[in-house]
Amino acid sequence: MTASCGPRKARPCSPASSFSSRCFVGILLNAPMFLIPIFSVLDACDEPPRFQGMKPQDELKPSYSPGDTVRYECRPGYQSLSPGSLISTVCWENNTWSPLQESCKKKSCPNLGDPENGNINYVNGSTEFGSQVHYVCNAGYYLAGPAIRYCQANDNSVYWSDSSPICEKIFCQPPGKILNGKYTNSHKEVFEYNEVVTYSCDPSNGPDEYSLVGNSTLVCVGNDKWNSEPPECKVVKCEYPVLQDGEIISGFGTKFYYKAKVIFKCKEGFTLIGSNTVFCNANSAWEPPIPKCVKGSKPTSPTVSPGSSHPGHPRPTDESAPEDNKHLGVGPIIGIFVAVSVVLGGIVGACVYKCLSKNKSAYLTDESHREVNRISPREEEMKERFAFIKKKENRD
Missing domain, CATH: 2.10.70.10 (Complement Module, domain 1)
Known part of the structure; x- marks a missing residue:
């Protein structure tokens, strides 16, 4: 009877053989697809250079190929140093940009004159784009309008923000009237800068006079502003x-x-x-x-002795000991000394005993009290037999 053999199964491939054949070949075939972007990026220029006063005319790209040109234009608030000339840079074969310098400068706002009864101060000493100017009025005048203006820019020009302020003369309205009193020049409707009014109280109709409580003089120090509130006239x-x-x-x-x-x-x-x-x-x-x-006399502060933290307590000395120490006799001191001696004696005795016990386990003494090595009974019996045999041999 013959046994039929089934179809022989294919030998499975090991992971190693599969990688070394199919996988390796696949990597070699697909490698160029991965390397092409890498080489294309390496063979390109990165972003073109940036400048404060100029920018690229077109939208930036992720990368630039050799020979690509980027043209620049001045930013708002800037103007070209060479009007009419092109400003550009080129991506070279070595993946660098051709040299390019800043070719735009800031524009300047028009000069401003001092306001009447005031003056201006250019903060950075110029009227260029981004600068600012401060306005200040002379004494006796106040500023009506913005105190600071800025040189701003639109698409094609520069200009000063807001409109020019003016310096107007300071005036004060009449100060407040008070009960039972009055102030000087009360007939005036307007008071000028630094003008002074003086208050006084009326005579009293009663037995007690009026007292002026507060500042008797007021000064016009700002536009419709007095230096203090009016006083009062009342009986105090x-x-x-x-x-x-x-x-x-x-x-x-x-x-x-x-x-x-x-x-x-x-x-x-x-x-x-x-x-x-x-x-x-x-x-x-x-x-x-x-x-x-x-x-009685004025109480003085209690003295504190150098050795005490509380007033009135004497400093502990040999002549004056604390109350608790006075009751501490000689007996307790002797007891403490004896207890310490006993403990130390016990420790020393234990150490001596331990050392002696250790020595006795290793040594014996003979009749003359000399130390000899300890011999066990078995060793002594063997020694006697050896001596007997040796003695017998000598006889023979």
Whole structure:
């Protein structure tokens, strides 16, 4: 009976053989497709050079081939140094651009004259595109309009921003009227720069006079601006100052009006607590408050000894020891000494015992107390047999 043989299966390819044949051939065939873009990029110029005053006329490309030309034009606010000439650069065979220099310069805005009753200041000393000018008015005048202007650009020209400001004369409206008072030149409707008005209070119809609280003179310092608010005219009266166990030594009177000043002192044997000088303020109160007189001399600050952090506590010395140390007798000190000695003695004894035990395990002593090597019973028996055999041989 013959066995039929089935079709022989194809030998599978190993990964190594597959890579070395098919894969390697595929890579070689497709390599040019990958290398062509690389060589094309290497064989090209990158972006053309950039400049502050000029830009490429056309939109930039990712790369440029040798022989490509890029033409430039001036940016807004700039003009050509050589009007009518072409500004360009060429991509050379060595993948570099032909030399090109800045060929555009900034345009200048027209010169500005000083405004009437004022002057201008060019910040960077020129009128070129991007510069700015500041306006300042003379004393007695204020600026109406922008204080700063800029040299700007559109597509083809440059110009100053905004319109020119002007310097106008400063005037103030009449200051505010006050109750129970008036000011000088109250008939005027307009006051000029630095003009002054003075306020005063009217006579009082009652028993107490009016006091002027605030600045009595106002000055026109800006356009419709006075240097302060108008004052007040009102009755300001403080109560008679009474200092118990003290007296007034200056500022005597029966009535004490606004800004009245009084000075105090205490009687003998008393100390003044507070300020000895007070004033009658705008609210009819003494400021600072009336002081007090307390019996006795002025307390001094407690002294602190060099060795103590609290006042009144003496510095610990040999003569004056802290309270806790006074109760510390000789007995506790002796007990501590004995305890320490016992602990040290135990440690030393343990070390000595350990050393002696170690030596005894390795050595023995004979009758004359000399150290000899320790011999086990088995070794001693073998030694005796050896001596017996040797002795027998000598006899024979």
